[in-house]
Amino acid sequence: MGFFCIRSFSIFGIECVPVTVEVQSSNGYPSLSIVGLPDKSICESTDRVRSAIISSGFRFPLKRITVNLTPANIPKRGPMFDLPIAVGILAASGEVEIKTRFDVALVGELSLSGRLLPIGGATAVAAGCADKEIKYLVLPCENAKEASLIKNALIIAADSLTQCLNILSNDELDAKKYVNKEAGLKTQVHFEADLHEVMGNELAKRSLEVSIAGGHNLLLIGSPGVGKTMLASRIPSVLPPLNEHEVLEVTKIYSAAGMLEGGHPVTRRPFRAPSHTISEAGMIGGGSPLRPGEVTLSHNGVLFMDEIPLFRSNVLEALREPIEEGRVRIARASGTYIFPSRFFMIASMNPCPCGFRGDDDKECLCTEDKVRRYLSKISGPILDRIDICSRVMRVKKLDEFKCSKESSSEMFGRILSAREIQRKRLASANITLNSQMNSAIFGLLCEVTPAAMKILSSAYEKFRLSMRSISRILCVAMTIADLEAAEKIDSKHICEAISYRMGFGWW
Amino acid sequence: MPTEYSAIAFAISRVLNISNIKVIEKIRSGQDAESIIFEFTSRPEQQTLISHKKRFSTTNVIDIARTELSKIEKLGYQVFSIWDSVYPRRLKEIYDPPLLLYYRGDIHMADEKVVAIVGTRSCTSYGKRIAMEISQGLSQAGVVITSGMAQGIDRFAHCGALSSAGKTIAVLGCGIDVVYPRSNCDIYDSIKESGLLLSEYPLGYPPLKQNFPQRNRIISGISDGVIVVEAPPKSGALITAALALDQGRTVVAVPGNITSRKSVGANMLIRSGAPLISSWQEALEEMYGINCLLETDGHRKYEKVKMDDCEIDDKVEKITAALASQPLSTEQIASELGMSYSEVVLTIVNMEIRGMVLRRSDLLYELI
Numbered sequence: 001m002g003f004f005c006i007r008s009f010s011i012f013g014i015e016c017v018p019v020t021v022e023v024q025s026s027n028g029y030p031s032l033s034i035v036g037l038p039d040k041s042i043c044e045s046t047d048r049v050r051s052a053i054i055s056s057g058f059r060f061p062l063k064r065i066t067v068n069l070t071p072a073n074i075p076k077r078g079p080m081f082d083l084p085i086a087v088g089i090l091a092a093s094g095e096v097e098i099k100t101r102f103d104v105a106l107v108g109e110l111s112l113s114g115r116l117l118p119i120g121g122a123t124a125v126a127a128g129c130a131d132k133e134i135k136y137l138v139l140p141c142e143n144a145k146e147a148s149l150i151k152n153a154l155i156i157a158a159d160s161l162t163q164c165l166n167i168l169s170n171d172e173l174d175a176k177k178y179v180n181k182e183a184g185l186k187t188q189v190h191f192e193a194d195l196h197e198v199m200g201n202e203l204a205k206r207s208l209e210v211s212i213a214g215g216h217n218l219l220l221i222g223s224p225g226v227g228k229t230m231l232a233s234r235i236p237s238v239l240p241p242l243n244e245h246e247v248l249e250v251t252k253i254y255s256a257a258g259m260l261e262g263g264h265p266v267t268r269r270p271f272r273a274p275s276h277t278i279s280e281a282g283m284i285g286g287g288s289p290l291r292p293g294e295v296t297l298s299h300n301g302v303l304f305m306d307e308i309p310l311f312r313s314n315v316l317e318a319l320r321e322p323i324e325e326g327r328v329r330i331a332r333a334s335g336t337y338i339f340p341s342r343f344f345m346i347a348s349m350n351p352c353p354c355g356f357r358g359d360d361d362k363e364c365l366c367t368e369d370k371v372r373r374y375l376s377k378i379s380g381p382i383l384d385r386i387d388i389c390s391r392v393m394r395v396k397k398l399d400e401f402k403c404s405k406e407s408s409s410e411m412f413g414r415i416l417s418a419r420e421i422q423r424k425r426l427a428s429a430n431i432t433l434n435s436q437m438n439s440a441i442f443g444l445l446c447e448v449t450p451a452a453m454k455i456l457s458s459a460y461e462k463f464r465l466s467m468r469s470i471s472r473i474l475c476v477a478m479t480i481a482d483l484e485a486a487e488k489i490d491s492k493h494i495c496e497a498i499s500y501r502m503g504f505g506w507w
Numbered sequence: 508m509p510t511e512y513s514a515i516a517f518a519i520s521r522v523l524n525i526s527n528i529k530v531i532e533k534i535r536s537g538q539d540a541e542s543i544i545f546e547f548t549s550r551p552e553q554q555t556l557i558s559h560k561k562r563f564s565t566t567n568v569i570d571i572a573r574t575e576l577s578k579i580e581k582l583g584y585q586v587f588s589i590w591d592s593v594y595p596r597r598l599k600e601i602y603d604p605p606l607l608l609y610y611r612g613d614i615h616m617a618d619e620k621v622v623a624i625v626g627t628r629s630c631t632s633y634g635k636r637i638a639m640e641i642s643q644g645l646s647q648a649g650v651v652i653t654s655g656m657a658q659g660i661d662r663f664a665h666c667g668a669l670s671s672a673g674k675t676i677a678v679l680g681c682g683i684d685v686v687y688p689r690s691n692c693d694i695y696d697s698i699k700e701s702g703l704l705l706s707e708y709p710l711g712y713p714p715l716k717q718n719f720p721q722r723n724r725i726i727s728g729i730s731d732g733v734i735v736v737e738a739p740p741k742s743g744a745l746i747t748a749a750l751a752l753d754q755g756r757t758v759v760a761v762p763g764n765i766t767s768r769k770s771v772g773a774n775m776l777i778r779s780g781a782p783l784i785s786s787w788q789e790a791l792e793e794m795y796g797i798n799c800l801l802e803t804d805g806h807r808k809y810e811k812v813k814m815d816d817c818e819i820d821d822k823v824e825k826i827t828a829a830l831a832s833q834p835l836s837t838e839q840i841a842s843e844l845g846m847s848y849s850e851v852v853l854t855i856v857n858m859e860i861r862g863m864v865l866r867r868s869d870l871l872y873e874l875i
Contacts (some may be wrong), residue, residue: 203838206848221870353870363739364629368658368688391870393836458860492849495856499837499866 001026005091007105008084009128010076011121013290013330013337014256016128018105020070021081023088028064034085037071039289042078046171048110049086056114056161061093075334077289080119083108083138086161092136098168103135107162118142119432120258123251124266126150146255149248149265153198193234196407200395201227207390207500209411211346212238212302213418214479215387215433218321219308219502220348222392223362224355228348231392232304233274235346237408239269239302240416246300249340253299257292270301270343276310284318284328295322295341305325308347309377316382319345323385344435347386348506349378350404383422387435388500418482434479437472446478447487452494459498473497515540516588516607518572521709523547528603540590544568562728579710584611584683589738594652597621601728601754605707608648609683612703616674621651622794623730623751625723625744626660626737627769630864631834632873634769637761638663639670641734644787646673648799653678655722656691656698660736660744669701676729679706680722681714705729723747724754732757732794738772745772748781759784759793766832771815822846822854823863827874830864834873 002025009016010489032046053060069076084106091098107125109117109128119125122143129137130152137153144157155464157432158164195205204220208231211218220228242250251265260266274283274294285293295303305311326342351357352371357364366374423432437446448456460470476490477497486493512755514713519525525547533543548565576586587593588607595617597612599606626634642652642664654661656677668675677698681687683706686695698704707725708718723746727733733751735758738744740846748758759782763770777783784790791797829835829843841851855872 202841202848203836231852357869368690389870391836393838455857455860458854462860462862492853496849496852498856499852 002092002096004088004093005100006084006088006091007102007134008081008107009125010074010078010080011124011256012074012335012475013117013285013339014121014122014124014253014292014296015337016124017074018128018132019076019081021084021088021106021366022068022070023065023085023092024068025061025063025065025089025093030062030064032065032067032089033069034069036067036072037075037130038069038081039075039077042069042076042081045079045082045085045110048079048082048112051091052082052086052110052114052161053090055112057097058090061089061095063093065089065092079109080107080121080125082110083116083161086110087164090165096169097166098165099472100450104138104168105134105136106138108138108140108158108164110161116140116159116164118263121252121256123149123248123255126153126155127248127252129153138167145253145263146260146265149251149450162477189307194237194408195231195234195411198227198231198234200229201392204228204231204390204392205267205406205411207388208235208346208359209238209415210476210479210483210496210500211344211388212240213483214417214422214476215344216387216479217389217435218347219386219391220346220390220392221351222348223394224350225373226392226394228392229306232346232348233308234408235302235304236268236271236288238412238415239271240412240419242269242300243266250300253296253340257297260463270298271304272298272301272343273306276305276307278311278315278319280312280315283315284322285337290330290337293328295319295328295343296339298310298343299340301343303343303345305345305347309374310350311377313377313379316377318378320381323382327459330506345385348392357444383502384468386502387476389502390484390500412415414483417485418479421482421485422479434475437478438473442471442478445475446489448474448477448489449491451491452477452489455491455494456498463498463501465501469501473501476500508589510587511608512540512590513586513588514569514572514576515544516590517576517586519544519547520566520606521575522568522571527606527707530606531603532645534589541565579609580709582684584609584710585614586610587614595729597731598725598728600726603724604728606789607726608705608707609710610703610705611683611699612676613674616651616676616703616705617705617729619651619674620649620789620795621653621676621730623653623726623733623747624660625654625726625733625735625747626656626659626664626773627739627742627744628659629769630659630663630737631767631769631869632875633763634660635663636875638736639667641736641761641784641787641790642667643671643673645790646671646675646862648787648791649673650791651676653718653726655680655726655743656694657719657743658690662691662694664736665698665702668841669694669697672701675702677702677704678722678726678729679704679708679714680718682706682708682710682712684710685712685714687714719743720746724750727751727754727756730756732759732790734790735760735773735776735781737761737763737769738776739769740771740775742772745776748776757782757794759790761785763834799865822850823858826851826854827863830872830874834867834871836871840872 005020005022008019008021010019050060071273090096107119109119111117118140122139123146126137127150128145130150136156138156138158141157141159144155147155222228247265254260254266272294281287283293285296328339328341330337352364352366353364353374354364356362420433425445477493480493480496483487545565547779553642586609593614622681634747638660646652651674652664653676654664665675683704686692727747733748735744735748751758760773760776762783763773788799825844829840837851841848865875867873
């Protein structure tokens with residue numbers, strides 16, 4: 001009769017929950033049963049574990065073996081329990097000599113040959129180790145890069161069951177010997193699409209710059225073929241890179257979603273462009289097992305919605321909560337999951353179903369009713385959140401092609417410095433972007449010149465603005481001022497921000 | 508009670524489904540109402556066209572028409588035929604006057620001085636202002652304004668008349684109980700109250716697109732003349748103008764900017780000989796020969812707006828000049844005038860707040 005227990009983790013959404021794997025082996029009819037609400041993939045691990053143990057040169061104990069995953073009341077999903085179960089069986093049956101210890105956690109999937117295969121959610125597991133003060137984490141080599149983003153956990157990378165057992169059989173784990181050396185971020189990626197290829201459309205580019213610099217939601221309106229999508233496809237080239245904390249957050253999400261490329265941490269700011277056929281679960285998150293949706297995948301980045309009126313209305317409505325609160329809550333029978341979703345939205349649309357409303361050269365053939373139905377697909381609360389509205393016009397004269405002299409790198413530079421200014425100013429309020437300011441924070445940290453205030457108050461009367469749009473205008477104006485490194489919001493900044501407000505005629 | 512004639516007309520056009528022009532030709536050849544309907548009901552081939560597939564006698568058909576007409580009257584609408592004395596006298600003169608007309612309001616309006624104001628549905632703020640101004644002026648001078656109750660110029664023509672408590676006729680391209688477009692339900696209600704709604708289509712008839720050119724012949728038919736305000740090439744307003752010329756009506760046009768697509772049609776009319784008008788007084792003179800032009804009238808006041816901020820004063824002037832030819836986006840202004848983007852934005856938002864320019868729904872700026 002033998003008993004062994006070891007720590008491990010299970011992934012829930014994008015977070016992990018500590019699980020203790022207990023293994024008991026006793027005399028009796030040889031069998032292996034796993035209890036503790038395992039899912040299908042954990043149940044199947046009995047066969048993988050048996051083959052892996054035999055392939056690694058050990059004897060599979062002919063005993064009655066019971067594996068318990070505690071706490072027993074929460075459902076677990078695997079296959080990351082393969083490694084702790086295999087180690088537990090060998091240790092409990094006395095096949096190998098390993099002491100039970102609580103400062104090590106094991107995760108990993110086993111192949112039939114005994115090799116360790118990468119798992120999803122390694123970053124979350126490493127973060128879980130750090131939280132629960134588990135000193136060492138043994139995981140598959142391929143996961144080491146992302147897991148080593150977590151500074152407080154000692155990551156030990158193993159490539160097979162045998163190697164893992166070797167590591168564990170030492171009484172004192174030699175951290176230095178095994179700790180993964182591959183830590184470090186990948187360098188900035190080179191982008192091929194550059195903004196200087198977009199002809200003319202300086203206004204749209206400018207609004208893009210303001211939007212990205214301050215994280216403001218942007219709506220581009222334009223006839224078909226004027227360059228909205230072309231412009232949007234160049235957004236990644238001017239997105240500032242993620243900072244250390246953001247890399248961690250984003251990598252955790254992508255790792256849990258199984259979307260890390262080659263196990264490298266995500267260093268590029270996310271740019272997600274879901275198709276308009278997306279379902280609500282795809283946008284917000286859901287399914288079984290629970291997967292983060294597009295809003296979460298664009299956390300700390302951009303959610304680009306091309307042809308926004310074509311999205312299903314329930315999908316658009318579901319965007320309210322993530323835009324408003326920077327996170328989504330998904331309630332399931334098994335519990336409520338919270339996914340972060342602090343993104344900003346860049347949307348594009350045609351002015352009407354035929355696309356030529358307001359175009360001087362082509363007649364719009366849509367009836368007023370058709371236009372209204374088209375526009376009403378975007379509800380007020382969503383529109384309310386759009387800070388910058390900009391029209392993309394067709395380039396009229398060919399010589400305008402020449403005036404697009406600015407490349408992505410120039411705009412990128414301005415955006416970086418504007419973001420730096422914001423970070424410094426807003427540090428005390430614990431936010432990083434102007435778009436996240438509320439009026440209280442604005443009042444404390446931002447200054448408006450009297451001339452600008454006068455313009456704003458007359459605009460308030462003239463255009464019958466709401467208090468919310470006033471506060472949005474001020475946030476945008478602050479970003480415009482930051483782009484020039486101006487300390488106070490001056491008349492020209494406020495005027496530009498006013499000129500970006502939503503067009504009333506559209507809705 | 509519906510008149511005998513309207514029952515006959517209803518029987519011919521709605522029960523027997525005889526085309527309008529066939530009946531008109533018979534009337535022109537001197538036949539009276541009774542003999543026309545007798546001829547149609549006695550023709551054997553006509554019998555198969557009747558959905559009921561049973562033989563109809565003349566009295567039979569007229570009885571059906573009577574019950575239908577009393578239903579219509581109960582709903583508050585009225586019907587008259589070309590044989591009735593209330594039939595608008597000018598409309599009777601045209602090539603194919605409708606046999607039967609549905610109306611609500613004071614039908615005698617249609618025999619007063621009537622002027623049609625027509626134009627594009629997607630008008631600019633210039634068109635809107637001019638349509639309102641001319642309509643107001645003319646209705647104050649006692650002229651009835653008629654139009655098609657569409658969006659754009661039509662709407663503002665009606666609005667102008669309604670705002671100055673004048674008379675106005677809306678000729679619809681659908682049943683007179685159908686509000687189309689829905690956005691015009693406010694003026695529909697006021698015209699129903701104080702104006703005249705007119706249509707040749709039966710109640711509940713949908714606004715099919717082929718109805719509108721048909722409807723236009725009535726607009727020009729009941730009017731003494733047609734004023735075209737803003738018409739792009741190939742517009743319904745130009746169809747109305749052409750019909751009006753065929754019917755021998757006066758057609759005048761308000762000129763527009765030659766670079767604006769919306770004014771191409773109106774300018775084309777002027778070029779091919781239509782009198783140019785720039786005020787309601789001039790319209791009155793062209794249509795009725797009434798000269799009410801005083802020395803000071805007809806001359807617009809062109810004021811120079813002074814900004815209190817002299818720093819942007821000259822920029823305002825430059826931008827006003829640039830916008831004079833066509834609406835532009837801030838980007839276009841900047842590239843045209845060689846000014847920096849932030850200068851343009853600063854100036855134009857100031858101008859917008861002062862009400863000198865308007866940001867249109869397509870986010871272009873336009874002079875007011």
